[in-house]
Amino acid sequence: MSYVSTSPSSTQPFLLIDLINLRNVAVDVPSKSAWVQAGAVLGEVYHGIASASGTLAFPAGICPTVGVGGHVSGGGYGMLIRKHGIAADNVLDAQLVDARGRVLDRAAMGEDVFWAIRGGGGNTYGIVVSWKINLVTVPARxxxxxxxxxxxxxxxxxxxxxxxxxxxxxxxxxxxxxxxxxxxxxxxxxxxxxxxxxxxxxxxxxxDSRSSAPVQFDKVKAKSDYVEAPLPVKVLQGIWKRLYELESGPSFLQIIPHGGMMSRISDSSIPYPHRAGNVYKIQYYAVWSREGKEVEKRYLDWIRRLYEFTTPYVSKNPRGAYVNSRDLDLGRNNLGKITSYRQARIWGEKYYKHNFERLARAKAAIDPSNFFRNEQSVPPFTG
Ligand SMILES: Cc1cc2nc3c(=O)[nH]c(=O)nc-3n(C[C@H](O)[C@H](O)[C@H](O)COP(=O)(O)OP(=O)(O)OC[C@H]3O[C@@H](n4cnc5c(N)ncnc54)[C@H](O)[C@@H]3O)c2cc1C
Structure with a gap:
């Protein structure tokens, strides 16, 4: 799969760290917790839990091939969201390698950095080697x-x-x-x-990530929104009409209910701020497979028009967005060594709202030289 807008080519050198051999899942049933290495995919985590117990679960994403490293770093919603919150709400401890090469657990990294890594975006504070996750109890049926x-x-x-x-x-x-x-x-x-x-x-x-896992996309551009009052029927009809504008292709929208546990968790408990007051979140996906700039432009134009159409009906000031659906249309830095805090607020406050400043201060504490960075990572801020 290729995400069209997340990683444009850069002239700067970069390092790719492959975590494929770090995929152990160690479940401890009595304490209802597990240590999960960051190279594991969700399917492996779910498999490990189900092998140990028929009544324990982990509230994370729907697609089994998503990696826990990035997923939990940005939030991680799934079918248990209203009952148990998101994956990052259910992290108890972690092991993080920082820019100085130190391996830090929760006590060693301190509560501010531990807070930041639970939803403050991947590739920003260091490399998470493993997460200790809280397992929730579910009925057998x-x-x-x-x-x-x-x-x-x-x-x-x-x-x-x-x-x-x-x-x-x-x-x-x-x-x-x-x-x-x-x-x-x-x-x-x-x-x-x-x-x-x-x-x-x-x-x-x-x-087996090559097995019949059906959620396979080819080329995708995603966007997200948070909705505070249900969309009027005429808006739903307008969305429906726009879905028919594309002559083919499996482009789609997901509506992810919030409320329930999501409203009971404080909006600063972890960096994910989209809590009470949101009835649901929308995920928009333009999906296509044919190669070519012209085709790509058609799908990108389509999703941008759709996003513009829903503007009056979704959250505002800032218009909320989900960092795990990274959207470079919201702005990006030039991947320079230090991004200005002011510039990064443009997208940072959409992803994290009032939590953005605290994230930037945590970043300054753990990685003041901005060694870990991407187009929309949180920059260090000490002002
Ligand atoms: C098919 C599909 C289905 C999805 N379904 C859901 C869903 O149901 N719910 C949901 O919430 N999201 C969903 N997502 C979005 C998903 O959560 C994000 O794409 C997430 O960033 C994927 O993490 P990854 O590790 O697999 O990807 P990567 O591209 O490897 O990582 C994403 C970012 O995190 C960083 N990162 C990765 N590992 C680490 C680590 N160990 N330490 C520090 N930084 C790290 C990377 O550098 C990168 O910046 C889905 C995505 C896909 C492709």
Missing amino acids: LTAFTAVRTSEENGLYVGETETLLGVMKQSFPGLELTGQDCREMSWIQSILYFAGYPNNATYDELL
């Missing part, structure tokens, strides 16, 4: 449902079908959910279900 109506709607209920049907009848009667739309399954089966594996897939397939 959960209910996944897919209700195909005029569009397709997916959901996960952390409980039995019968209870879910009662809740849906009361809260979403218009959806007319029936038992036939629902399937009870274990948490690990729900991981396979939402990642789109065939019904007969076993969770061992999560260990």
Whole structure:
């Protein structure tokens, strides 16, 4: 897969560190925690947890091939978001190699840096070698449902079908959910279900990133938004119309509910600030496969027009964005050694809101020379 807008070529030398051999997952059932090396992908983490217990889980992303190194560094939402928050909310400790080559655990790096690495963006404070994660308790049986109506709607209920049907009848009667739309399954089966594996897939397939993992994109440009009041029907219709503008291709939108646990966690508990007051988050994806500048331009223009169209209806001042859907349209630095703090606020406050300054101060404490940097990393600030 290639992300069109995340890593433009740079004339500056850079170092690529391959963590592929650091992928151990050590689960400790009694303490409901695990040490996970940063080179592991989510599928390996989920597999390790499910092998140790049928009632423990980790609230992280939907796609099993995403790496925990970058994913947890930027937040990490998945199907358990409303019940247990995001992956970065569930980090207990970490091992970080800093720019001086020191290996630091939580106590050694200090609480400000430990706070920053849980959602303040990858490749900024150092290299995370491993995360100690909190495992959440789930029932042995959960209910996944897919209700195909005029569009397709997916959901996960952390409980039995019968209870879910009662809740849906009361809260979403218009959806007319029936038992036939629902399937009870274990948490690990729900991981396979939402990642789109065939019904007969076993969770061992999560260990093979070349297996039938269906969420495979070719070329993608992503954008994100946070929504504080549900989009009016006419706006949804406008989005729908724009989805038909592209003659082909699997471009799509995801609506990720917030609320629940997300509203109970403070907006400065970790750098991810999009908490109470957000009803959902939108992920926009332009997806295409044909080569060529002209095709690329058509899809980039399309997603930018869509983003412009939704402007009046989403969060403002700043318009929130999700750092794990890095969007260089929001601005970028020139990858120079020190980026100005003022310049970086343009995108930094969209990703982190009021937490941006604290992140920049943590950055100054751990990496004052800005050794770790990318187009939108947080620069050091001591002013
Ligand atoms: C198919 C697909 C599905 C996705 N689904 C979800 C989803 O359900 N929920 C969600 O929240 N996000 C999702 N994402 C977004 C995903 O969380 C981000 O792309 C994330 O940055 C991926 O991390 P990575 O380590 O795999 O990628 P990389 O490109 O390797 O890393 C991303 C950034 O983090 C840095 N980084 C990586 N490892 C480390 C480390 N060990 N220490 C310090 N910095 C590091 C990298 O330098 C880079 O800047 C999805 C992405 C894809 C491609």
